[in-house]
Amino acid sequence: MSANRLSVEPIGESQSLKARAYKALKSAITEMNIYDSKVELRLDERDLSARFGISRTPLREALAQLDQEGLVRVVARRGIFIVRRTKSEIMEMITVWAALESMAASQACTVASDQEIAALHELVDDFGQDAVARRMGEYSDANITFHQAIIGLSKNQLISDITDGLFVHVRAIRNRAIFENDRAKRSIADHKEIIEALEARDGERAGKLVCDHTMRLRDHVERYVDIE
Amino acid sequence: MSANRLSVEPIGESQSLKARAYKALKSAITEMNIYDSKVELRLDERDLSARFGISRTPLREALAQLDQEGLVRVVARRGIFIVRRTKSEIMEMITVWAALESMAASQACTVASDQEIAALHELVDDFGQDAVARRMGEYSDANITFHQAIIGLSKNQLISDITDGLFVHVRAIRNRAIFENDRAKRSIADHKEIIEALEARDGERAGKLVCDHTMRLRDHVERYVDIE
DNA sequence: GGCTGGTATATGGTATACCAGAGAGAATTC
DNA sequence: GAATTCTCTCTGGTATACCATATACCAGCC
Numbered sequence: 001m002s003a004n005r006l007s008v009e010p011i012g013e014s015q016s017l018k019a020r021a022y023k024a025l026k027s028a029i030t031e032m033n034i035y036d037s038k039v040e041l042r043l044d045e046r047d048l049s050a051r052f053g054i055s056r057t058p059l060r061e062a063l064a065q066l067d068q069e070g071l072v073r074v075v076a077r078r079g080i081f082i083v084r085r086t087k088s089e090i091m092e093m094i095t096v097w098a099a100l101e102s103m104a105a106s107q108a109c110t111v112a113s114d115q116e117i118a119a120l121h122e123l124v125d126d127f128g129q130d131a132v133a134r135r136m137g138e139y140s141d142a143n144i145t146f147h148q149a150i151i152g153l154s155k156n157q158l159i160s161d162i163t164d165g166l167f168v169h170v171r172a173i174r175n176r177a178i179f180e181n182d183r184a185k186r187s188i189a190d191h192k193e194i195i196e197a198l199e200a201r202d203g204e205r206a207g208k209l210v211c212d213h214t215m216r217l218r219d220h221v222e223r224y225v226d227i228e
Numbered sequence: 229m230s231a232n233r234l235s236v237e238p239i240g241e242s243q244s245l246k247a248r249a250y251k252a253l254k255s256a257i258t259e260m261n262i263y264d265s266k267v268e269l270r271l272d273e274r275d276l277s278a279r280f281g282i283s284r285t286p287l288r289e290a291l292a293q294l295d296q297e298g299l300v301r302v303v304a305r306r307g308i309f310i311v312r313r314t315k316s317e318i319m320e321m322i323t324v325w326a327a328l329e330s331m332a333a334s335q336a337c338t339v340a341s342d343q344e345i346a347a348l349h350e351l352v353d354d355f356g357q358d359a360v361a362r363r364m365g366e367y368s369d370a371n372i373t374f375h376q377a378i379i380g381l382s383k384n385q386l387i388s389d390i391t392d393g394l395f396v397h398v399r400a401i402r403n404r405a406i407f408e409n410d411r412a413k414r415s416i417a418d419h420k421e422i423i424e425a426l427e428a429r430d431g432e433r434a435g436k437l438v439c440d441h442t443m444r445l446r447d448h449v450e451r452y453v454d455i456e
Numbered sequence: 457g458g459c460t461g462g463t464a465t466a467t468g469g470t471a472t473a474c475c476a477g478a479g480a481g482a483a484t485t486c
Numbered sequence: 487g488a489a490t491t492c493t494c495t496c497t498g499g500t501a502t503a504c505c506a507t508a509t510a511c512c513a514g515c516c
Contacts (some may be wrong), residue, residue: 213455282501305466
């Protein structure tokens with residue numbers, strides 16, 4: 001190591017208080033099981049600012065951002081409430097997810113490299129039938145990882161950004177038996193088929209497979225998941 | 229615009245200053261031709277708050293929201309800048325638009341009423357060949373109206389919200405010869421075909437037609453529109 | 457004369473005080 | 487005792503003062 005040269009990265013890059021409050025709040029909200037029983041859905045600006053050790057101003061800006069993202073709803077002189085999405089809103093999100101990932105898969109066939117596509121195998125193979133028997137939470141995460149990977153192959157940053165926003169909400173109901181065992185097995189078969197289409201550079205087929213796959217999930221949630 | 233029309237706001241004062249500042253700024257930004265020559269792209273918080281007659285606090289919140297939407301970029305101790313999207317960003321937006329409107333058309337086949345679909349004819353027929361010769365700006369607006377109508381038929385609020393956000397950006401480059409005469413004629417033919425598919429309740433075909441139609445626009449912009 | 461380092465200022469970030477309206481519970485009326 | 491009104495408090499909205507730093511400009515040293 002060249003000790004004769006000063007470290008080029010003293011940086012520090014101290015984030016703004018707003019950004020830090022935003023991250024902290026977002027992860028706190030997404031971690032908690034807002035669909036379970038009687039969790040407190042109300043927040044208080046002054047209380048939060050005190051607990052974060054910052055003033056209300058940057059905290060308010062963070063809350064305003066979360067409000068726009070739909071994680072929280074700020075009501076004048078009433079309070080700040082963590083929002084539970086309705087079932088139909090979840091349906092809409094999955095529909096948008098299906099449309100965008102389908103397009104991403106289609107595009108990936110022309111812009112992704114062979115290595116990138118090949119890398120998808122790991123995301124599926126690591127999760128054989130034994131693993132399926134593990135906690136569904138793990139499978140759910142691996143499942144979302146796979147889908148995010150496909151989206152990433154499209155090199156379309158906007159699609160990635162939008163779907164990331166959606167996954168935050170969809171993940172919140174993952175524990176509600178969306179992915180039970182049978183679905184997991186079927187899901188893995190679907191995933192392998194999708195990879196095949198990508199490897200064959202068949203954009204139309206890849207798009208259709210992805211769309212159908214996700215729309216089946218949508219129908220499943222519609223039928224078996226009970227929210228509210 | 230009809231200035232003699234009654235204000236749609238029954239009360240007017242109930243909106244927060246933030247909301248009003250947001251609306252005012254957003255319309256001001258979207259109206260200006262930010263891709264033209266040497267427009268001033270820099271904003272100043274204090275100057276704006278003075279001109280709006282409000283304090284910096286609600287103005288800053290409005291700006292933060294515009295920042296998150298991507299219309300503006302707030303840089304600490306540097307300034308606030310109206311952002312010009314890059315060409316590749318516009319490409320991504322049109323791609324997302326294609327994916328979502330395609331899905332919307334497909335869904336519309338099952339959830340839209342006959343009357344709702346029939347109403348689409350007006351949006352196309354009112355714009356015959358004569359009208360095509362009018363200012364392209366008008367056509368562009370009518371064009372977007374048609375697409376928004378299809379999206380509305382899907383009854384998917386999320387798709388409407390996302391695409392509304394995209395149209396704001398796409399409209400900003402509408403004057404840059406996206407829709408020249410030939411394309412307009414072809415476009416109208418496409419639109420009629422789309423309506424046929426919807427009337428036949430052929431979701432798959434409607435989706436594909438819409439997708440192809442918009443992706444052709446994408447290719448056109450890719451080839452002929454020069455940004456930056 | 458040109459580079460270096462200090463300094464003024466412009467600008468977004470943050471803290472804080474105050475405002476106004478919604479709600480709950482006390483006070484009042486019948 | 488029940489319905490109504492009043493008041494008090496709690497909460498988000500707004501105004502304002504101050505803070506920290508990026509930038510430009512200026513002075514001074516080589």
